Amino acid sequence: MSRPPSTGLILTGGGARAAYQVGVLAALAQLRRDAGVSGASPFPIIAGTSAGAINASTLACLADDFDSAVDGLVHIWQNIHVDQVYRADSFGVIRTGARWMTMMSLGWALARWKRSRPRSLLDNEPLGELLRRWVRLERLDSMLEQGHLQALAISGSSYTSGQHVTFYQTNKPVEPWLRSQRVATRARMTIEHLMASSAIPFIFPAEQLELDGQLEWFGDGSMRQSAPISPAVHLGADRVLVIGAGRMHEPTGSRHVQVNGHPSMAQIAGHALSNIFLDALAVDVERLQRINNTLSLLPEEARRNTALRPIDVLVIAPSRRLDDLAAEHQGSLPPTMRGLLRSVGVQGEGKTASGSALTSYLLFEPSFTGELIMLGMSDTLARRAEVQRFFGWPAQAPTVDPAMMRRRSAGFADPPAAAA
Numbered sequence: 001m002s003r004p005p006s007t008g009l010i011l012t013g014g015g016a017r018a019a020y021q022v023g024v025l026a027a028l029a030q031l032r033r034d035a036g037v038s039g040a041s042p043f044p045i046i047a048g049t050s051a052g053a054i055n056a057s058t059l060a061c062l063a064d065d066f067d068s069a070v071d072g073l074v075h076i077w078q079n080i081h082v083d084q085v086y087r088a089d090s091f092g093v094i095r096t097g098a099r100w101m102t103m104m105s106l107g108w109a110l111a112r113w114k115r116s117r118p119r120s121l122l123d124n125e126p127l128g129e130l131l132r133r134w135v136r137l138e139r140l141d142s143m144l145e146q147g148h149l150q151a152l153a154i155s156g157s158s159y160t161s162g163q164h165v166t167f168y169q170t171n172k173p174v175e176p177w178l179r180s181q182r183v184a185t186r187a188r189m190t191i192e193h194l195m196a197s198s199a200i201p202f203i204f205p206a207e208q209l210e211l212d213g214q215l216e217w218f219g220d221g222s223m224r225q226s227a228p229i230s231p232a233v234h235l236g237a238d239r240v241l242v243i244g245a246g247r248m249h250e251p252t253g254s255r256h257v258q259v260n261g262h263p264s265m266a267q268i269a270g271h272a273l274s275n276i277f278l279d280a281l282a283v284d285v286e287r288l289q290r291i292n293n294t295l296s297l298l299p300e301e302a303r304r305n306t307a308l309r310p311i312d313v314l315v316i317a318p319s320r321r322l323d324d325l326a327a328e329h330q331g332s333l334p335p336t337m338r339g340l341l342r343s344v345g346v347q348g349e350g351k352t353a354s355g356s357a358l359t360s361y362l363l364f365e366p367s368f369t370g371e372l373i374m375l376g377m378s379d380t381l382a383r384r385a386e387v388q389r390f391f392g393w394p395a396q397a398p399t400v401d402p403a404m405m406r407r408r409s410a411g412f413a414d415p416p417a418a419a420a
Contacts, residue, residue, distance in 0.1 A: 007044065013052050016364045034393075043241070057140075080365075084127070085124060086125075155228075157221055179230075196218035197220065197221040203361070229288060314386065316380055316383065325368070327359070
């Protein structure tokens with residue numbers, strides 16, 4: 001009797017955009033309940049990058065109770081505020097953001113004063129405090145030992161060596177892999193791994209992690225991540241669900257054109273971040289599909305003699321431009337942040353807004369994250385039959401109630417005071 005396929009889950013990066021992933025997971029949990037399935041996670045192999053690494057770790061640490069893990073993620077993301085992720089008060093913004101902008105313009109005059117060199121635009125110390133209360137990493141060993149989880153992988157980019165590094169924790173030995181500019185290493189996951197993987201370049205500070213006995217500085221795992229799906233495949237996944245944080249492809253004839261003279265720093269930064277977070281995933285999915293197509297053309301004997309194997313992949317990504325959605329909620333940011341972002345070209349709200357691509361990564365406010373969750377749910381339910389075929393779940397009439405999902409409480413941790 002053949003074993004059931006191992007399903008891998010890939011959660012990509014994107015700052016506040018990662019709330020979309022939670023909506024997808026909530027809809028999956030509902031469809032799973034409709035099919036009469038409950039209990040342990042349907043994803044024995046989980047890989048996450050950037051903010052996706054935080055969601056991935058949360059799921060992995062509660063792999064024995066998928067519904068509770070998803071409930072907790074929904075509760076946190078629906079009630080999160082920017083001051084739980086980075087310092088948005090006047091003093092915090094002046095200490096980091098304003099000084100960073102000053103260094104960009106007057107660095108030649110201030111270079112000799114080391115204390116005047118901020119490490120990033122924003123101080124994400126509150127995120128570390130939140131994660132220590134939120135992510136129950138102490139449960140990870142037991143989840144692996146009990147067989148609820150096969151592997152957790154978190155990716156980071158080393159500023160020190162220039163390599164893309166995948167840290168992975170498993171119960172059974174898995175040989176590390178090495179590819180051009182990409183390495184993998186076994187590690188015991190810590191909050192520092194999550195902080196490093198989610199350190200958006202320039203915006204959040206780098207984090208030190210140990211690699212081969214040496215300390216290296218790491219930043220967001222989406223940088224130099226040319227093959228986002230590969231960690232799950234290397235760790236044994238036979239099929240992979242990928243949840244993106246931005247549209248994979250724009251529909252034909254929907255080219256978004258904005259003509260307002262020379263692009264602002266915010267527009268350029270938003271474009272650069274979209275390149276980091278979105279483009280590699282689209283390329284990797286297309287590469288995997290080409291390999292699958294090629295293998296399907298080979299005779300059976302030839303397929304047996306190759307190390308390649310077909311990987312079933314399902315990609316769920318936003319049906320709306322998240323830049324446009326963020327533009328509708330730019331006013332939700334605290335005044336200090338609006339002032340800071342205005343200095344780099346973020347202006348307006350709604351259809352007249354500019355620089356909203358950059359804002360979409362920083363908008364940790366319920367008005368925005370709540371809409372992302374609802375979008376993730378509706379996008380997933382719109383593909384109900386496809387999802388059911390992928391998992392082998394029997395088809396059922398939809399019973400999801402978005403209002404009920406909003407009311408579900410966290411199932412594993414006391415919510416932070418600001419989110420209570």
